[in-house]
Amino acid sequence: MEMLTNTYSHFIQHKHTHNFSVGVVAALLSKTVCMLSILLIVTYQLTYAQTLEVRKTGPIQSIKKAIQLAQPHDTISIREGIYLESEIIIDKPLTIIGRNNPVIDGQLTGEIITIQADSVVLEGVTLQNVKTSAIKDYAAVRISRSKHCTIRNNHIKNAFFGIYLEKADSCRVQNNRIHSQAKMESTSGNGIHVWYCNTMLIEGNQVSGHRDGIYFEFVSGSKISGNTSTLNLRYGLHFMFSNGNEYRKNHFIKNGSGVAVMYAKEIVMEENTFENNWGAAAYGILLKDITDSRIEKNRFVQNTVGIHAEGTNRTLIQHNEFSQNGWALRMMGSCEDLRFENNNFISNTFEVATSNNYTSSNTFTGNYWSSYTGYDLDKDGVGDVAHKPVKLFTYLMEDVPTSMVLIRSLFIDLLELAEKVAPVLTPTNVQDTQPSIHLNHW
Amino acid sequence: MNSLAKIVKYSFYDILRSWWVLLYGLFFLAITSTLLYFSGDFTKSLVSLLNVVLLLVPLISTVFGTMYFYNSREFTELLLAQPIKRSHIFLGQYLGLTISLMLSFCLGIGLAFVVYAGTLEQSSHLFMLMLCGSLLTAIFTIVAFLVSVCFEDKIKGFGIAILIWLCAAVIYDGLFLAFLVVFNDYPLEKASVGITLFNPIDLSRILILLRLETAALLGYTGAVFEKFFGTMQGTLISFTALVLWIILPLILFIRKVSHKDF
Numbered sequence: 055m056e057m058l059t060n061t062y063s064h065f066i067q068h069k070h071t072h073n074f075s076v077g078v079v080a081a082l083l084s085k086t087v088c089m090l091s092i093l094l095i096v097t098y099q100l101t102y103a104q105t106l107e108v109r110k111t112g113p114i115q116s117i118k119k120a121i122q123l124a125q126p127h128d129t130i131s132i133r134e135g136i137y138l139e140s141e142i143i144i145d146k147p148l149t150i151i152g153r154n155n156p157v158i159d160g161q162l163t164g165e166i167i168t169i170q171a172d173s174v175v176l177e178g179v180t181l182q183n184v185k186t187s188a189i190k191d192y193a194a195v196r197i198s199r200s201k202h203c204t205i206r207n208n209h210i211k212n213a214f215f216g217i218y219l220e221k222a223d224s225c226r227v228q229n230n231r232i233h234s235q236a237k238m239e240s241t242s243g244n245g246i247h248v249w250y251c252n253t254m255l256i257e258g259n260q261v262s263g264h265r266d267g268i269y270f271e272f273v274s275g276s277k278i279s280g281n282t283s284t285l286n287l288r289y290g291l292h293f294m295f296s297n298g299n300e301y302r303k304n305h306f307i308k309n310g311s312g313v314a315v316m317y318a319k320e321i322v323m324e325e326n327t328f329e330n331n332w333g334a335a336a337y338g339i340l341l342k343d344i345t346d347s348r349i350e351k352n353r354f355v356q357n358t359v360g361i362h363a364e365g366t367n368r369t370l371i372q373h374n375e376f377s378q379n380g381w382a383l384r385m386m387g388s389c390e391d392l393r394f395e396n397n398n399f400i401s402n403t404f405e406v407a408t409s410n411n412y413t414s415s416n417t418f419t420g421n422y423w424s425s426y427t428g429y430d431l432d433k434d435g436v437g438d439v440a441h442k443p444v445k446l447f448t449y450l451m452e453d454v455p456t457s458m459v460l461i462r463s464l465f466i467d468l469l470e471l472a473e474k475v476a477p478v479l480t481p482t483n484v485q486d487t488q489p490s491i492h493l494n495h496w
Numbered sequence: 497m498n499s500l501a502k503i504v505k506y507s508f509y510d511i512l513r514s515w516w517v518l519l520y521g522l523f524f525l526a527i528t529s530t531l532l533y534f535s536g537d538f539t540k541s542l543v544s545l546l547n548v549v550l551l552l553v554p555l556i557s558t559v560f561g562t563m564y565f566y567n568s569r570e571f572t573e574l575l576l577a578q579p580i581k582r583s584h585i586f587l588g589q590y591l592g593l594t595i596s597l598m599l600s601f602c603l604g605i606g607l608a609f610v611v612y613a614g615t616l617e618q619s620s621h622l623f624m625l626m627l628c629g630s631l632l633t634a635i636f637t638i639v640a641f642l643v644s645v646c647f648e649d650k651i652k653g654f655g656i657a658i659l660i661w662l663c664a665a666v667i668y669d670g671l672f673l674a675f676l677v678v679f680n681d682y683p684l685e686k687a688s689v690g691i692t693l694f695n696p697i698d699l700s701r702i703l704i705l706l707r708l709e710t711a712a713l714l715g716y717t718g719a720v721f722e723k724f725f726g727t728m729q730g731t732l733i734s735f736t737a738l739v740l741w742i743i744l745p746l747i748l749f750i751r752k753v754s755h756k757d758f
Contacts (some may be wrong), residue, residue, distance in 0.1 A: 334712050334719060358712045380713040403713060450677065456684045456717045457676045459692065461710070462543065463701060464551055465669035 103127050108156075110135040117142055117150075117158065124148055126171075132156040132179060144169045152179035152208075160184050165192045166213075172201045176208065184213035186241055193218035193247070194232075197225055205230060215243035216264065219251050226255045234263040236287050244269040245286070248276070256281060266292040267309065274298050282307070289314050290331070293321075301326060311335060312357060316342040323349045331357045338379065341366045351496060354379055360402070363389045372396050373496040380404065383443075387411035394486075396420045396494045403461075405443035406484050410453050418443075418486035422493050427474065430491045441489040442480045446473055449481045500584040500591075503575070507592025511564070517600045520556060524604025532612045539708050542621055545605070546704050549629045550697055551665065554636040557597060558661045561640025564593050566650045576758055586641075586753045590746070594637045598630045605629075621707055628700035631738045635696050636661065638745045645752050668695045685720035692721075693737045703734060 106120045106128060114120045117139055120130045126146040134154035140163045144150070148171070157180040160166040166181050174197075181194040193215035197203050199222065206228040210216045216232035219225060227246055236242030245261030247269045248254055254276040260283075261267040267283030270276070270293045278301035283290035290306030293299075293315040300322035306313050312331035315321060321344060328338035338357035339349075343365040351373045354360035360379040361371070365388040372393070376382035377400035384407045385392070394417065399405050401424050420436070428439030447466050451457050460466050473479045511517050527548055531541035568589065575585050609622050640657045647653035672691055676684055692698045705711060706725050711718050724730040 332709060332712050334715050336712070380710075403710075450673070454676050454680050455715060456688050457673055458714050458717055459688050459698075459702065459721065460669055460673055461713060462547060462705060463669045463698065464547075464665050465673065467547070468666060 105129040107131045109133040140164050140166050142167045144174050146171050147173040149175040151177045167195045169197045174203045176205045178207050180209040182211040186214045191215050197222045215247050216245040218247045221250045224253045229258040232261045236263050239265050239287050248273050270296045279303050284308050312337040314340040319345045321347040325351045327353045329355045337362045359384050381407050390415045392416040394418045398422045398494050400424045404448045407448045419488050420490050421486050422490040426489050435491050437489040441486040444481050444484045446479050499580045500588050503588025504591045507589050508596050511596045517596050521600030521604040525608050528605045528608035538618050553629050553632045554661055557633045557636035558640045558657050561637040562644050562654050562657045565641050565644035582754050583750050594634050597633045601629055602626050635741045642745045642749045664697050685717050689724050696741045
């Protein structure tokens, strides 16, 4: 480099050249020192981040002691066995890994693990028996005001709350199995409880037997994907005041009331399955005050109500399958600018019900309705006659709910026949002007 | 008693010989097995079967009842000339017809189900359907007999019997709905339980629907119904109502025939 400089600065003063080369060497040196020091730090880390082993027959027999002895960024490996411990507080960044499925039994005394530090990893342990309380929300694992924590591949049994995240940031909850046997809503907690958090990832968990499977309140920018939430007393997913989240590919099956998504904006719901949420007050999904959202490619099968929408605005509902529900869709008058496009409505007892103050600013286009009786003369796949999914009886029923006792009676069948003969009887507040003749595919 | 049994036996074989009852049973066998095998979903096929039963059983019983009563008039007159109690003659004819109809109905559905081999819970649902169907058969046959004995004119009697069926199957529900719409401002759940009790077809429908998943669609009304019909007392009351529907017309019928001049 000096030579190059020399050739180029042939007419320039020698002193200047000299000064320049000194500068370059100094820069190189400082860079090397910098690199070296980084390397040193890394090697220090590598050398001194130890692994502590908790073993029933070893020098460290309790997890609490291991945490006490550990330096930040150490790894604690818990070997097989049952550890009767609770109120374990993790206050430094540690990686805790269970080997051969160790069990930490809280013996119904209180919380099992409380994480109060950033970058904690908890993996491969079984946590069981968390105390039920009416005063404090005891959880198997609580992450409190921490960042970048990971809870994965754990098994949580018989817990009041399973995993409780409060004011946490960028944490991951992955592939945990959380099962409890909740009997009553008032004495049970949630499987995964997320409160005041940002950018969380809830992925691949299985939750059952809690009050709410997954609970979201004041959470933003988060993803819920690939979870299975079944047999919970109340909601499979309970979701409130949480803007800009998305949930994909989850299964919500046989929950007491299905899924509730409330008071939120910009929610993306894709490829979820809502199945068998059956009961007098159950929904596939309850939408309350949802704005600017997207509901796409979901399956609603055998729910009392597929989608119950209240105060839901500017939302696109497309490519969903509604089959064998009591009501595929129930809309209150407060719903505006909903667009239902290219959905499949297959063998639902009632397709669409609307409250009687309903004024239509919602549009239905290109949906497939299995009860459609129109024709398609020009064979373009679009029915030539508009489909009116709200039948006279459905309309009456919203007004007079008791008239439901006449369901499956000959009179109601005749009423439907009369509507076919005289279509003028059918209410026209909801119409699909371009119904699809064939099942929509996506 | 012996004469009653003899008449029941005779009517029973007489009806079996006419093949109509056999066809009736075969129809239920065919429809039940079709529904069970081709729908795949037991609850769904039961609901469809319920619709068929509630429509056809009362109708066929009414038609059969009137036809049988008018057609066997000559034979009845012959019997009346014998030293047999009047009540035995008519009761015997009624029982013969009812038992044969019930039997072919139950055998039709039951055989299909036995071949299908369902679970215990399913068979309890089906048993309920068979019980309700049998009671409906008994009810509408006696109503038809009562109407036939009141009217000498065959056509008139037939028309009125059909009208009664129409009332129970359709018009009653229409008026019920109108009542619910008009008095919408009042709490009507309990009243509607009462109204249901007075119509055997509605009562049978509700008794079966409440056992199925469809009950969830009924919402709050369903809860009220469940509370009434779910208890032992409610079940007793509803079956008493159904049995009263047989006994009251039967008493009227026996009284009518014992004073009638043939």
